[in-house]
Amino acid sequence: MSMRRVNVIILVLLAIAFLIIIQRNLLNLSDFLHKENPDAGMILPFESELSPTLKKEPVRKGDEIPVLITAAEERLGATVAAMNSIYFNSKANVVFTIVTLNDTVEHLKVWLSKTKLKNIKYKILTFNPEILKEKIPKDPKTAEAAKPLDFVRFYLPTFLPDAEKGIYVDDDIIVQGDIRELYDTNVKPGHVAAFSDDCDLASAKAIVRGAGNQNNYLGFLDFKKASIKKLGMRANTCSFNPGVIVANLTEWKNQNISQQLDHWMELNTKEDLYSKTMAESITTPPLLIVFYRRHSTIDPLWHVRHLGNTGAGNRYSLQFVKAAKLLHWNGHYKPWGRTSAFTEVWDKWFIPDPTGKFHPVRRHAGDK
Numbered sequence: 365m366s367m368r369r370v371n372v373i374i375l376v377l378l379a380i381a382f383l384i385i386i387q388r389n390l391l392n393l394s395d396f397l398h399k400e401n402p403d404a405g406m407i408l409p410f411e412s413e414l415s416p417t418l419k420k421e422p423v424r425k426g427d428e429i430p431v432l433i434t435a436a437e438e439r440l441g442a443t444v445a446a447m448n449s450i451y452f453n454s455k456a457n458v459v460f461t462i463v464t465l466n467d468t469v470e471h472l473k474v475w476l477s478k479t480k481l482k483n484i485k486y487k488i489l490t491f492n493p494e495i496l497k498e499k500i501p502k503d504p505k506t507a508e509a510a511k512p513l514d515f516v517r518f519y520l521p522t523f524l525p526d527a528e529k530g531i532y533v534d535d536d537i538i539v540q541g542d543i544r545e546l547y548d549t550n551v552k553p554g555h556v557a558a559f560s561d562d563c564d565l566a567s568a569k570a571i572v573r574g575a576g577n578q579n580n581y582l583g584f585l586d587f588k589k590a591s592i593k594k595l596g597m598r599a600n601t602c603s604f605n606p607g608v609i610v611a612n613l614t615e616w617k618n619q620n621i622s623q624q625l626d627h628w629m630e631l632n633t634k635e636d637l638y639s640k641t642m643a644e645s646i647t648t649p650p651l652l653i654v655f656y657r658r659h660s661t662i663d664p665l666w667h668v669r670h671l672g673n674t675g676a677g678n679r680y681s682l683q684f685v686k687a688a689k690l691l692h693w694n695g696h697y698k699p700w701g702r703t704s705a706f707t708e709v710w711d712k713w714f715i716p717d718p719t720g721k722f723h724p725v726r727r728h729a730g731d732k
């Protein structure tokens with residue numbers, strides 16, 4: 365082979381390598397632009413020449429981030445808005461597990477498959493409320509307040525059997541940060557879960573003034589009852605909000621957390637252990653007992669809450685709400701209801717129901 369011939373071959377190889385590099389760079393650039401503008405529908409000048417399939421959102425690879433959320437028929441719009449905000453604020457490989465009741469499955473499938481969420485990864489599982497029999501009070505007043513899907517969080521490893529670590533979020537939330545940050549919350553060795561403490565935010569103090577003892581154990585448990593006294597817990601211990609949970613599911617199973625929670629639910633139906641003045645969901649007290657001084661903490665900006673409480677939600681500045689990574693409308697006033705604080709933030713993530721069944725209820729201009 366002549367020297368000249370070798371030179372030509374080298375030159376051709378170099379040219380091919382160069383073209384491959386250019387192509388990869390363009391592909392990555394367009395991937396990037398697409399991810400940054402999921403809604404813009406922008407068409408790049410070179411895109412159609414390179415590959416017509418580039419307009420599709422790229423498949424997300426890498427470690428899966430398991431996110432569990434529930435879907436109640438009458439609040440399905442909340443679940444969809446929460447998922448939309450989680451998915452499009454992250455480039456991570458988010459995999460949703462949606463737990464619902466049997467009658468909601470079809471409605472949910474249509475909503476996800478006919479909208480911009482059609483490419484997300486998700487699994488729909490159903491919850492059988494029968495397993496709560498004997499575990500929630502028969503008193504019709506509390507039974508009314510006890511929605512079966514609220515208890516799904518007690519059985520996280522059942523719904524996320526293959527995950528070592530997972531996230532649970534309530535449906536009345538909007539995420540504004542990258543969910544990976546929340547996922548990276550350190551669950552300390554030996555701990556099962558991380559929660560957000562009710563004393564950690566200056567803003568949470570504002571709530572306490574209006575709502576009595578709702579930031580400590582006394583607000584949730586009846587310390588006069590023998591079964592509670594026996595535990596030797598301090599009544600003024602700061603409580604936590606179980607609307608956002610980061611959990612080590614291996615530890616959850618090792619420590620039999622679900623069985624322990626069942627035990628306290630059953631005991632409560634016999635001994636009435638929860639505080640009478642409790643305003644929050646009856647899912648909180650058993651969690652407070654089981655995780656007493658044995659849980660890690662979530663960054664306060666990853667659980668900015670009380671947006672649904674009277675007045676409280678409105679005490680936040682718009683600037684603070686914008687800086688929050690996760691907003692939680694716990695309380696009575698939901699952003700899909702007649703009136704609530706920072707409804708416009710939630711509206712940005714709402715996706716209308718293709719079946720037309722769900723509508724946010726809004727006060728119209730003419731209403732008094």
Ligand SMILES: *[C@@H]1O[C@H](CO)[C@@H](O)[C@H](O)[C@H]1NC(C)=O
Nearest residue numbers: 385388389390391392393395
């Ligand atoms: C382009 O993306 C691929 C995979 O997404 C990656 O392996 C490669 O390093 C990226 N190239 C550049 C130049 O960023």
Ligand SMILES: *[C@@H]1O[C@H](CO)[C@@H](O)[C@H](O)[C@H]1NC(C)=O
Nearest residue numbers: 465466467468469470490492
């Ligand atoms: C669940 O719903 C489907 C129809 O959507 C029905 O065929 C099935 O029998 C239901 N299962 C239960 C356990 O109710």
Ligand SMILES: *[C@@H]1O[C@H](CO)[C@@H](O)[C@H](O)[C@H]1NC(C)=O
Nearest residue numbers: 528529551554612613614615
């Ligand atoms: C979860 O807990 C197990 C058992 O203590 C531990 O080996 C593992 O490293 C933990 N996983 C994570 C992601 O923290």
Ligand SMILES: *[C@@H]1O[C@H](CO)[C@@H](O)[C@H](O)[C@H]1NC(C)=O
Nearest residue numbers: 616617618619620621623624
């Ligand atoms: C969890 O339950 C299993 C089986 O019921 C039991 O063998 C084990 O000792 C329990 N572990 C803890 C930490 O309670």
